[in-house]
Amino acid sequence: MTSPPSYYRDSFDVFCGKIDVFNKFKDNKGNFKESLVHDMRGMLCLYEASHQSVHGEDILDEALKFCTTKLQLMVVGNDLIPSDLATQVRRALKQPIRKCLPKVEARHYFSIYKESASCNEVLLNFAKLNFNILQKQHQMEICHLLNLILMLGGWNQATSSQNGKTVVSKEVLEVVDNVNLSITFKLIGGPLLELYKNVKFIVESTPKGEGGLVRNIFEYEKLSADVPDPNAMLQLAVEVTKEIDAHLI
Numbered sequence: 001m002t003s004p005p006s007y008y009r010d011s012f013d014v015f016c017g018k019i020d021v022f023n024k025f026k027d028n029k030g031n032f033k034e035s036l037v038h039d040m041r042g043m044l045c046l047y048e049a050s051h052q053s054v055h056g057e058d059i060l061d062e063a064l065k066f067c068t069t070k071l072q073l074m075v076v077g078n079d080l081i082p083s084d085l086a087t088q089v090r091r092a093l094k095q096p097i098r099k100c101l102p103k104v105e106a107r108h109y110f111s112i113y114k115e116s117a118s119c120n121e122v123l124l125n126f127a128k129l130n131f132n133i134l135q136k137q138h139q140m141e142i143c144h145l146l147n148l149i150l151m152l153g154g155w156n157q158a159t160s161s162q163n164g165k166t167v168v169s170k171e172v173l174e175v176v177d178n179v180n181l182s183i184t185f186k187l188i189g190g191p192l193l194e195l196y197k198n199v200k201f202i203v204e205s206t207p208k209g210e211g212g213l214v215r216n217i218f219e220y221e222k223l224s225a226d227v228p229d230p231n232a233m234l235q236l237a238v239e240v241t242k243e244i245d246a247h248l249i
Contacts, residue, residue: 040071051064051098051099091108103134184200186199186201196222199230200219216234218233
């Protein structure tokens with residue numbers, strides 16, 4: 001059998017060498033050393049690194065199992081652990097870096113890093129500035145996309161709950177007001193039009209301090225006095241707004 005090219009062999013040797021590094025964390029019985037639990041930050045790093053494993057890397061699978069079990073025990077009722085480190089560990093156990101979007105995770109890390117004894121205020125402010133600049137860029141891109149959809153007469157489907165039943169409605173983007181920072185959607189299809197003559201949903205954003213105030217407005221006309229108010233749709237809008245707010249600084 002022909003041997004693989006040298007660059008393949010070199011890559012394989014280096015790759016195996018990286019995996020073998022983890023053997024130094026094991027005792028002479030092949031188990032991960034119990035003494036590792038005295039370094040919680042190191043355990044957290046090993047935990048995050050173990051998520052980089054691929055099929056066949058048993059030692060990283062063992063490291064993941066070991067670190068997960070130990071970290072879960074370490075953050076329960078341990079007042080000696082710095083609060084910022086404990087918060088970071090709980091976050092990692094729920095959402096390891098390998099399985100998240102870096103920019104989204106950065107938003108959560110700002111508050112953790114701020115409480116750290118090694119916090120550098122200048123570095124933190126630069127990180128927030130970078131995050132906000134990118135966020136503003138995304139907002140501009142969404143605005144341009146909405147304008148394009150408006151010009152093309154595009155429509156979308158919205159799903160809500162009415163009297164315990166899922167309702168799918170067709171809506172069209174009617175107005176994008178870049179000056180007053182508002183977007184207006186108009187309902188053009190679906191079972192809700194059997195109850196209402198017309199329905200419009202307006203989202204307004206007003207800058208306030210370092211953040212902003214979002215107002216959700218429903219304009220509707222009932223076909224009869226017996227028709228209930230669309231409170232379920234308004235509640236859905238509130239929940240979506242809160243979910244978006246959770247990712248903002």
